[in-house]
Amino acid sequence: MTTRKIVKPLSCNPLKISQPLGGVLAMQGIYRSMPIIHGAQGCTSFAKTLLTRHYREPIAVQTTALQEMDVIFDADRNLEEALETVLSKHRPDVIGVLSTALTEASGTDYLAKVKKFKRDHSLRDTLVVTSSLPDFRGSLESGYSLMVESIIDGLLEQTERRPGKLIKDQINLLPGSHLTAGDVMELKEIIGSFGFEVITLPDLSTSLSGHLLTGFSPLTRGGVPLDSARQMIRSGLTIAIGSSMERPARRLKNAVGIPYRVFPCVSGLASSDEFFYFLQELSRESIPVRYRWQRESLLDCMLDAQFNYAGVSAIVALEPDHLLSAASWMEEMGVEFKGLVASYETPLLQNLDREIWIGDLDDAEQLAEGADLWISNSHGKSGAKRCGAAFMAMGFPVLDELGAYTSLTAGYRGTMELINKAGNRLIQREENAHESSVCHG
Amino acid sequence: MEAIKKTGFTVDGDSCGKEEPKSKPCPRPKPGEAAGGCSFDGAQITLLPIADAAHLVHGPSACAANSWGTRGSLSSGPQLSSYGFTTDLGENDIIFGGEKKLRESIHYIAKRFTPPAIFVYSTCVSALTGEDIDAVCKQASAELGLAVVPVNSPGFVGSKNLGTRLAGESLFQYVIGTQEPQVISDTAVNLIGEYNIAGETWDIEKLLNQAGIRVHAKITGDGRYKEIAGAHRAKVNMIVCSRALLGLGVKMEKKYGIPYFEGSFYGVKETSYSLRQLAYLLGNREVERRVDHLVEREETRLMRELAPYRKVLKGKKAVLYTGGVKSWSVISALQELGIKVVGVGTNKSTDGDIARIAERVGDDAVYIPEGGSGRILKTVRERKADMVIAGGRNMYMAIKEQIPFVDINQERHTAYAGYEGLLRLAKQVVHVLDNPVWKMVRTTPPWERGSVDDH
Numbered sequence: 001m002t003t004r005k006i007v008k009p010l011s012c013n014p015l016k017i018s019q020p021l022g023g024v025l026a027m028q029g030i031y032r033s034m035p036i037i038h039g040a041q042g043c044t045s046f047a048k049t050l051l052t053r054h055y056r057e058p059i060a061v062q063t064t065a066l067q068e069m070d071v072i073f074d075a076d077r078n079l080e081e082a083l084e085t086v087l088s089k090h091r092p093d094v095i096g097v098l099s100t101a102l103t104e105a106s107g108t109d110y111l112a113k114v115k116k117f118k119r120d121h122s123l124r125d126t127l128v129v130t131s132s133l134p135d136f137r138g139s140l141e142s143g144y145s146l147m148v149e150s151i152i153d154g155l156l157e158q159t160e161r162r163p164g165k166l167i168k169d170q171i172n173l174l175p176g177s178h179l180t181a182g183d184v185m186e187l188k189e190i191i192g193s194f195g196f197e198v199i200t201l202p203d204l205s206t207s208l209s210g211h212l213l214t215g216f217s218p219l220t221r222g223g224v225p226l227d228s229a230r231q232m233i234r235s236g237l238t239i240a241i242g243s244s245m246e247r248p249a250r251r252l253k254n255a256v257g258i259p260y261r262v263f264p265c266v267s268g269l270a271s272s273d274e275f276f277y278f279l280q281e282l283s284r285e286s287i288p289v290r291y292r293w294q295r296e297s298l299l300d301c302m303l304d305a306q307f308n309y310a311g312v313s314a315i316v317a318l319e320p321d322h323l324l325s326a327a328s329w330m331e332e333m334g335v336e337f338k339g340l341v342a343s344y345e346t347p348l349l350q351n352l353d354r355e356i357w358i359g360d361l362d363d364a365e366q367l368a369e370g371a372d373l374w375i376s377n378s379h380g381k382s383g384a385k386r387c388g389a390a391f392m393a394m395g396f397p398v399l400d401e402l403g404a405y406t407s408l409t410a411g412y413r414g415t416m417e418l419i420n421k422a423g424n425r426l427i428q429r430e431e432n433a434h435e436s437s438v439c440h441g
Numbered sequence: 442m443e444a445i446k447k448t449g450f451t452v453d454g455d456s457c458g459k460e461e462p463k464s465k466p467c468p469r470p471k472p473g474e475a476a477g478g479c480s481f482d483g484a485q486i487t488l489l490p491i492a493d494a495a496h497l498v499h500g501p502s503a504c505a506a507n508s509w510g511t512r513g514s515l516s517s518g519p520q521l522s523s524y525g526f527t528t529d530l531g532e533n534d535i536i537f538g539g540e541k542k543l544r545e546s547i548h549y550i551a552k553r554f555t556p557p558a559i560f561v562y563s564t565c566v567s568a569l570t571g572e573d574i575d576a577v578c579k580q581a582s583a584e585l586g587l588a589v590v591p592v593n594s595p596g597f598v599g600s601k602n603l604g605t606r607l608a609g610e611s612l613f614q615y616v617i618g619t620q621e622p623q624v625i626s627d628t629a630v631n632l633i634g635e636y637n638i639a640g641e642t643w644d645i646e647k648l649l650n651q652a653g654i655r656v657h658a659k660i661t662g663d664g665r666y667k668e669i670a671g672a673h674r675a676k677v678n679m680i681v682c683s684r685a686l687l688g689l690g691v692k693m694e695k696k697y698g699i700p701y702f703e704g705s706f707y708g709v710k711e712t713s714y715s716l717r718q719l720a721y722l723l724g725n726r727e728v729e730r731r732v733d734h735l736v737e738r739e740e741t742r743l744m745r746e747l748a749p750y751r752k753v754l755k756g757k758k759a760v761l762y763t764g765g766v767k768s769w770s771v772i773s774a775l776q777e778l779g780i781k782v783v784g785v786g787t788n789k790s791t792d793g794d795i796a797r798i799a800e801r802v803g804d805d806a807v808y809i810p811e812g813g814s815g816r817i818l819k820t821v822r823e824r825k826a827d828m829v830i831a832g833g834r835n836m837y838m839a840i841k842e843q844i845p846f847v848d849i850n851q852e853r854h855t856a857y858a859g860y861e862g863l864l865r866l867a868k869q870v871v872h873v874l875d876n877p878v879w880k881m882v883r884t885t886p887p888w889e890r891g892s893v894d895d896h
Contacts (some may be wrong), residue, residue: 010546011502011529018503040565040596041470042479046507049834053511058814058837065470068597071569078472085473101501102565102597105535134529135503136566212882214842216818360525379510382523399511420500 003342003349003356008195012362013379015317016343017396019133021047022143022177024061029202029223030151032093035234036062036082038075038110039336043135054397055181055208055405060220062086071106076113083117087126089128093221094127094154096147096391101135115374127226129154139343140396141319145175145244148201151229152248156255159230163256168236171198172258174249176242178322178395181405183414185299187241187266190276190291190411194283199232200224205227209406233258237282241266242321243348250332264348266324266410267418268332269298275411294412302333309333315368317361317385318395319342319348326375326394327354329415330422339367341376372429373422390429392422467515470600475832476813477788479596481564482508483604483685488560488592488611490636490661491669492516495556497526499543499574500564504596504811513638513852517663523557535570547581547589557666558588558616568595586703588666590615605634605685612660612669613692622657622671628723629657631675631699633690635706637662641858645681645706648859652732654719660686673697677722679704679715682770684791701874706858708774709740747778750867755779757874760820762809762831763849769797771830771849774857778867782806784820786831814838828874842892843882845873 020037024047027035037044044063051059064078079097086095114130131150133143149415165428171191175184184205207222233252238260240249250262261278265271270281280287302323313336316326320342327340341357341364342349349356357363361376363382368374374384377395384391407421408414445538449592470477481504489496489512498505509525516522528546530539550559557583563574574591582589594607630649635642642662649656658664658672673693678701690701700722704715713736720732727736758781761771768790772782784807785798795808811815814835821829821844829839832850837845847870849857858868 009528009542009549010497011525011527011666013525014502014509014527014529016502016506018501018507019509020503036473040476040479040481041477041600042596043503045476045478045482045834046503048509050511052834052837056837058841062473063475064472065475066565066597067469067599068568068595071565071597081471082473085471089474091749101503101535102569105566106569111476134532135501136535212841212843216815216838216842218813218815278502379525382520397511 002220003358005294005358006363006366008366011360013360013365013383015022015341015360015364015376015379016101017050017140017142017335018047018148019138019140020100020126020135021050022138022140022145023131023133023147024048025051025140025177025204026144026147026151026202027061027096027206029061030094030250031198031207031223031225032217032219032227033096033223034060034062034086034090034092034094034219035098036064036086037098037100037101038064038079038080038108039066041065041261043100050397053399057208057210058221060218060388061064061400062218063103068259072103073370075103075106075108076110079110080117083114083128086282087121089215089285092126094129094151096150097128097130098133098147099131100133102177104132104134104136124414127151127154127158127353127440139319141177141242141244141321142344142346147246148245149248149251151201152232152251155229155232156251159233161233161255165234166236167197167231167234169195170199170235172232172235172238172249172252173198173200174238174240174245175200175202175204176240176245176321178242178319178325179204179275179305179410180405181205181207182408183266184350185209186410186414191239191279193288193291194279196283197393199228201229201232210234228408234324237261237319239263243324244321263320265328267325267415268329269295269415271304271325271328271331271413272410272415294416298412301419305333305419308423308426309335312336312372313338313370313375314375315339315341315364315371317343317380319343319344322395322425323356324352325409329418333419335373338369339364341367362400373426375422389421390425392425396401410414446768467580474813478601478604478848479592480598480600480604480607481562481596482613483560483606484513484592484594484608485604486601486636486740486757487605487608487634488661489522490514490516491558491560491664491666492522493519493556494558494560494666495521495524495526495550495554496560496562497528497543497546497550497568498562498564499528499539500530500562501566501571502527504562504564511744511852513854514662515638517643519562519665521554524554526550526811530566535566535883536574538570539567539631543572543574544576544581547577548585551581551585551587554806556587560590560592560611562592563595565595565597568593568597575635586672586685588616588619599780602685605683606688609689613689616666616670618670618673618697620667620670622668622674625674625716626655626657627676628654628725630654630657630677630679630719630723631660631672632662632677633658633660633680633701634686635659635662635681635858639854639856641706641862644856644859644862646714648712648735650704651717652716652720652735653725653728654723660689668848673722675699677690677701677719679706679719682707683792690730705770705773706862708768708777708863709743709860711773712859712863713740730771743860743864746864748869749870750864750871751779753871753874754867757828757870758783758808758824759828760817760824760826761849762817762829762835769794770796772801774866775830776801777863778870780870783826784809784817784822786817818842818844828870843879845876845879847873
């Protein structure tokens with residue numbers, strides 16, 4: 001089935017978030033790194049402010065601070081200056097150069113500049129990668145996965161594609177942008193509990209989950225260290241979570257032959273079952289007791305919650321992978337969809353056997369008439385209010401809500417949390433409706 | 442007037458408190474260590490509070506998408522300005538031009554939302570490809586019979602402050618003076634540069650009403666298009682904490698003969714000064730009398746109510762890191778609470794601002810001229826400060842270092858303006874400092890406490 005669009009000349013209440021922001025997010029999951037956005041100052045400050053507010057953490061990011069004259073004469077002079085400054089002042093392990101709509105449209109040859117910079121400085125310990133992330137294409141999800149792809153390219157180049165000895169029990173985990181820092185931690189634990197060593201790229205669970213390392217540094221304070229990331233090319237398998245992460249996984253396969261498995265989502269009973277079963281088969285170890293318990297708890301939770309979910313209809317507006325993931329657990333609870341709205345078009349969405357809209361939160365509002373539940377990022381709150389739907393914030397950004405970045409959505413436990421959380425919003429809505437009918441009656 | 446001299450403002454005869462903005466070129470931001478927003482951001486901060494207008498961003502989705510719905514400016518009625526509109530330029534629009542799309546978007550908004558005005562913002566990309574938004578706006582305006590205002594402040598022209606100034610230009614050129622207000626009061630004043638963060642404009646308006654002063658146009662916190670279009674009929678302009686909009690005051694004085702002054706509502710002294718100054722410029726005996734009463738009553742009340750907080754706060758040291766004008770106005774407020782300011786960010790301040798900072802803190806404070814969390818932390822350590830008062834972007838830096846933090850910028854949820862606001866600020870600071878969390882986070886877990894020694 002193909003995707004659908006509501007035709008209008010503009011975007012109203014955008015759902016899309018820019019690609020460079022996704023790229024910056026990915027870079028936060030690498031230890032001692034610094035992304036540099038090649039664009040005007042605002043490109044960086046908006047991304048920084050939004051990420052800071054969502055994660056409630058300092059965010060490492062710098063800018064080439066392009067001004068009009070720089071763009072006209074030589075934008076890449078700014079890039080060189082920025083690289084020089086970041087390198088000499090902070091000595092990061094990884095520098096990511098992210099282009100923007102401005103630099104892509106003005107047609108600067110930043111790739112050549114970075115190449116020359118690397119040659120001139122004969123950089124060995126510092127990995128410098130570039131990623132083309134114009135804002136006029138894709139969204140947060142694509143920016144994030146493209147950045148990961150670029151980092152993998154950089155790692156491959158640095159290690160000259162010579163894997164050395166294969167470590168069979170070592171697994172690469174490529175978590176998609178829709179997973180919270182709490183999810184990444186959970187997935188690492190799950191895979192680890194089957195006896196595997198896990199290398200996670202990017203690893204937001206150790207950088208954006210709330211740490212208290214004192215000693216201020218403008219670089220990232222957590223994430224996967226470069227040394228570990230280099231070991232990725234010796235792993236026996238890559239697990240990618242979210243279809244958007246297939247491309248980076250394929251990169252590793254094509255370059256050094258590491259097989260990969262993509263799990264489009266790990267929320268919902270069926271998806272979690274598939275994930276755990278796969279790990280059991282792979283490791284030939286039986287599923288740890290705690291996960292068997294968790295599965296049973298989930299089943300019980302689904303039984304308890306089905307009263308509240310009976311006849312519920314919902315509107316969901318998220319990034320593509322996240323949308324699919326949300327749809328899968330909601331479908332298991334019998335939720336009927338008024339509309340599923342994605343921020344941009346991907347091949348995954350075109351191949352689904354259900355109707356997907358590509359659009360914004362205003363489209364969601366048009367489709368939402370009569371919906372009981374509204375799931376989207378915090379920007380959807382007022383739309384949900386206008387429709388009278390219960391609102392649950394998911395995706396990015398979630399503002400004015402504590403703990404969004406550590407909440408769980410993956411595995412049996414994550415699915416249970418989601419069902420309870422949305423269920424509670426529905427209960428709350430019902431109570432409010434009673435109250436107001438009493439007041440006015 | 443005594444009140445004026447007290448605060449050190451120079452007053453010359455025909456133009457009160459006038460200070461021409463110096464056209465010193467802004468220093469070029471340093472790539473790799475620059476902080477702060479762009480001109481587009483500044484223009485939006487200034488104009489988005491006009492609650493009943495539609496705000497359409499002509500560019501790739503990022504400029505609008507990464508920033509809409511994040512600012513703390515409140516509206517008491519219409520919510521149209523909280524909608525994020527963007528032409529969402531794609532690759533083809535950049536290659537073949539997006540003017541047609543812009544025109545259609547303007548028509549779409551006009552038809553569906555029937556706003557009194559549409560503000561159209563240019564962005565780096567639309568400026569780079571040479572889109573003539575002025576022409577499109579003019580044409581659409583004629584076709585629709587509705588104000589379509591171009592805002593030429595693409596991000597790459599400079600700093601946030603410049604954007605604010607350019608937004609002021611747009612208001613002056615296209616909005617102010619285009620409509621005649623129905624009611625003109627003898628005591629009508631415009632508030633310029635007050636954005637109603639956490640409802641501050643409402644507090645200020647209440648205060649002014651008590652003194653018999655009527656707020657004519659709010660430029661722009663909780664503002665309405667129509668009142669701003671008729672702003673030229675006010676008797677006085679007050680520039681509230683915004684150096685960047687001073688130019689608007691100057692121009693309105695030249696064109697409409699409205700006297701203006703620069704003031705603030707942070708702290709008792711500044712609030713009383715502003716009230717007295719308004720009364721003086723209105724030249725209304727009745728208002729002057731009421732202001733005198735109000736000031737006396739409120740100051741006495743406040744001194745009494747502040748006493749317990751001042752006891753706690755006396756001698757506490759703070760590092761203040763905030764945008765330009767706010768730095769000096771907030772210093773006064775803090776000093777009135779007994780807090781000593783030991784470090785001040787001067788990154789966005791003009792020479793005039795710095796002179797005022799110096800007047801207030803003398804040689805006691807370290808000036809932090811430019812960017813960065815590192816410098817703020819260093820000052821906190823060196824001067825043994827008890828807290829950091831800054832904007833959201835530096836909040837988590839301070840919190841990670843377990844330094845008490847008070848948010849003073851546009852995303853905050855507490856209103857600090859006026860007499861009541863100072864009381865709120867005092868409470869807020871005391872609550873933050875008093876919180877047991879600061880002690881709790883310094884405890885070591887039992888398994889890390891040495892078994893041999895004290896435990």
